[in-house]
Amino acid sequence: MQTVDEVEAPQVRQCPGCGATISVNPRFVSWCAACDWNVDPSAPDPERGRLAAFRRRLAGRYGQQLAEEIERSGQEAKRVGADGSTVLAFGVSLLVHSVTAGLLLAAGLLIIGGWHTGILPVLGLVLLVVVAGLVPRPGRLPRDVPVLYRDDAPRLFELIDEVAAAVGTTGVHAVAVDTAHNAWVHTYGIRNRRVMCLGAGLWEILSPQERVALLGHELGHFANGDVRSSFVTQGALRSLAHWYAFLLPQPIVSMVHLCTNVLVFLPRWAVHGLFLLLDSLTMRASQRAEYLADAGAARAGSTEAAVTMLDRLLIGDAVEAHLRRESIAATRADGGPRGRETREAIERDLWEGLAARIGSIPETEYERRRRVSARRGHSVDDTHPPTHLRRRCLAAAAPQPARVVCDASRAQSIAAELAPARARLARTLIRYNAD
Template identity: 55%
Template structure:
């Protein structure tokens, strides 16, 4: 399981313009002059109706929002007309769920002497239970850390949170993904930070502070789509559209049954479209504001570096799967236990070997894809430009070597548990 080399093997001529192209073994060969092969074999990811709708909306407003943000915007949280309307639509969605439950219960109780009414009532009641608002719960299959278990990590989170103008979290959940996020759990809405080791382990200490600043910045500036009222309404409508989308009908009776779902499905999809339209812009704006908050905390340079790391984070899953496959097939005589040891160090070394030319290719490819890869976030190249073109900020919070070592020691049991899970489960 050696680290991929970034050494230049040779120089080839571009088949389009004839310019010399440096060839890095293990990476895409492309032309910096004409962008030949800059995004090879990549087409827009397949998407269902809901995601396709979100991408169209994101693309329509994304460039305009970027221009507004680079022109200067009040960073303080606010409630504009779209946000107010989104809350009203979300309340209507939750009210409809209550109506479904009430109607179903009434039909079951009042129409007990008939056959059809209780059956219809049971269907309505089941549908209400299916689409009911749900509060998130802490997972029970991955490590969940408390303040007592990771005091130095929580101290860093608290310091970053104070710097962005908010408070810390109650729990930290450690997962294998190359991602990070914040959210709430339980009826009391306690705060939780999710750290994906696939991302955390490929970052420098300064970049980790930038990551924390960005995620905690969502608490400070608000994000309508992740609020308890609107967020649960979006999930309710998405579930409802899924439930009302049947498999292709087979036979006349199934066609008739499916036809009865067309109207309610269209209504649910229409409401989801409206709610998406009202909140996507605010969601993307929240990303820019979270980036700005991270820049004020960790320095602009650290956040720009974080953006570049995010460009290669998509390959982390493939690297982890490869590690799992090699260990489980014992290619090269490597046993699963041996593969678990040093997994995160190997991942960091592989990422550190990525040449600057590959980062440039990924930035250019991202410009071509725009919002097609992710509808809820602005494209990474626009987020990077927004930071790079603004006034540079120095770091207000740092994580020195002693703090980094202390946090690594606190995360050691979680790192080992997640490494074991990756090696034994990722191949499947």
């Protein structure tokens, strides 16, 4: 297995921009902290679709406004009651659901009331199929990834329960584990059970206390609520997305297609406008929910751990590159006389190697990435506040000690519980890169 590069004797050079002395490490970008020379040599971010770009701009604007409010107060983000935007968002969501209900009623009337006509029931069945794709459904557990329950990982669930109590909520019913450099929570089933998904690409590079902060952030979403995550609003957004996809123009191969595209033009843009309206109405509340979740991370794991946990979100490309390189190496190892043994060793050590590799990243590289984050507006996705603003708000608030401590013994016990899932994910990565 590829190991972390040996530490070489430090090298220095003069900055071409200002003449300051800068350190040189062949593994990382050489840059100047004094004048930001070469701080961001990568290619520009790829062009985004109009909707994604709109949401990113909106998230950045609201994120900036909320960050300034939090910094002026000198305290962590506070939960506020429903404002006019939230009430209006629920109203728009109910309007969307009423349209779905109206279509369902119309389908029933066509089937039952027009049974003697022969053609109306057929139209009703077609309409019923369309409505079936628009009705909000309960969430489901992730597929094709390991899912753990309390009996599978008692120490992990014990930690989750302690963190949940620290942020003012209850634990989860299931924990899914995938390979992503991310983590998230949602509900599933008609009983609204809770599931947390831990991405091994993020979990494995965090210290035990940073993992507590990560759990605190994710569970904070349950504690503080988020209008965008509610069944009513989330279902409406999903329905609008389905409507828009259904109304997309078709390739024109006949006059029928041309007429159809003309007929759906106005409805399609009406649906698009409703989606943008609902997205805009819920965006500010969603931004506040992220800052509140960050405050929960600080309460549970400490402010220091929450801040460094956010730094780890900036190195997703390094995590993905290492996992891809190592899994490809394991695939190629199958060709040698000891290929199977080598591959099994890489499967066992994949995640430990990732932690060691990422652990060797110096603070200067994190600082460079923080500056790039501020320039480019890095965020976890199109709805999150920019990461540098989240970090700045945590650092500006009064420091908080950890309410939940994950010592070495507990961390080892949890690692043992996650070992089968980690091995399965390693095999998944290797097969994926082999294809």
